[in-house]
Amino acid sequence: MKKEKEATTEQQILDAAKNVFQSKGMDGARMQEIADKAGINKAMLHYYYRSKQLLFEAVFKNAFALLAPQLNIILNDDSSIEDKIRSFTFDYTSFMMKHPYLPNFIINELNRNENFIIKLKENSGFPNLEKFKAKVNTEISQGILNPIDAEQLFVNILALNIFPFLSKPLVKAFTEKDEKNYKEFVESRKTEVADFIINSIKRT
Amino acid sequence: MKKEKEATTEQQILDAAKNVFQSKGMDGARMQEIADKAGINKAMLHYYYRSKQLLFEAVFKNAFALLAPQLNIILNDDSSIEDKIRSFTFDYTSFMMKHPYLPNFIINELNRNENFIIKLKENSGFPNLEKFKAKVNTEISQGILNPIDAEQLFVNILALNIFPFLSKPLVKAFTEKDEKNYKEFVESRKTEVADFIINSIKRT
């Protein structure tokens, strides 16, 4: 039954939908545009995904599933907090430079639809902070780190890494950078941000 | 001609529009809903603002005009970098707790419509970093601060302050906080974030 071409129709739809939803959001996306981008008839969208809502959810879950593993790097491995921060900052920034629409898409749709997050949490693999918190507290009591609330630290790490992608147009305008300069600016954050955090928390 | 009631129709429309646009975005907003919230006929929206686009722009400029002065606190006063950071962190977080929809609204629509920011920059009062950069560099050469790129520092300050509002649903889910706990969490950032930054940059 299935045509084993380069890509199945179902996948082509998902790719096109990802494109359109991530750049225009749920409300701004048009089923016709998705169909056009996928090079197929609009009816096919409904044949495979039943409705705009369900197609959207497929795209959204896909996007989130791409992000979660990135977080688990910092949350669930066994290295020191310093190493976690350095490798996360580096990897996460690299990852985001390849998927610039992702953070805005997720943050935005999550804000628009509060109970989305509930569905996600039921999923296994949803990031869990416990191990990270324990490690932070251990290193504090060992005198490696200055006292800090682990949750605040975690949010700080996320903030410093994600924010430049979320508010790219704003930061570009403030710092008067063009696309190339902005890229370099973000590139240098791969290490700058880690240094900034470590400086703040590491006992001297 | 003008009725000098409690609020003019024009203002009622703007208030209703602010409400709807800020919570649903340009694409998700409906002119009918705005009219209903303002308690007037849909035709009035066009009578006063001509089109959805223009009404939206009125709301957007309004929102941005509310934010810009907050930034000028840190950018244009004469106190030390440490004092700037402490007062900005405190004031900005207080301000955001009163206008929780603002950052997402602005960031999001700016992402959706790149040339919006060009219009804003033409406006006087658009935040300018020069004075801040000069002050940072002065304090570095005076040995008050560790060497750091002023723009990176500025983005870090913004990131740490704005991010918790931008990604409230995500952070709430990660840290498993309810509304009340989240408010406390953010409240304590009024000083925690400033300490975190100062720790990192201040020469010891």
Place this chain on the structure above:
DNA sequence: ACATTTGTTAACCATATGGTTAAACTTGAT
């Protein structure tokens, strides 16, 4: 070969949506 399932399309439908119009109402000036 032929029937059955799966995939695909063009045409269609109901409704929602931003926007317009023409008539009515209000108000302040003369």
Place this chain on the structure above:
DNA sequence: ATCAAGTTTAACCATATGGTTAACAAATGT
């Protein structure tokens, strides 16, 4: 009282939009 300008409304309009249908094509099983 009358007029003109500004304000407000109900009804209307063209189009866009998500979704459906029915017929057709391709593949698969027997």
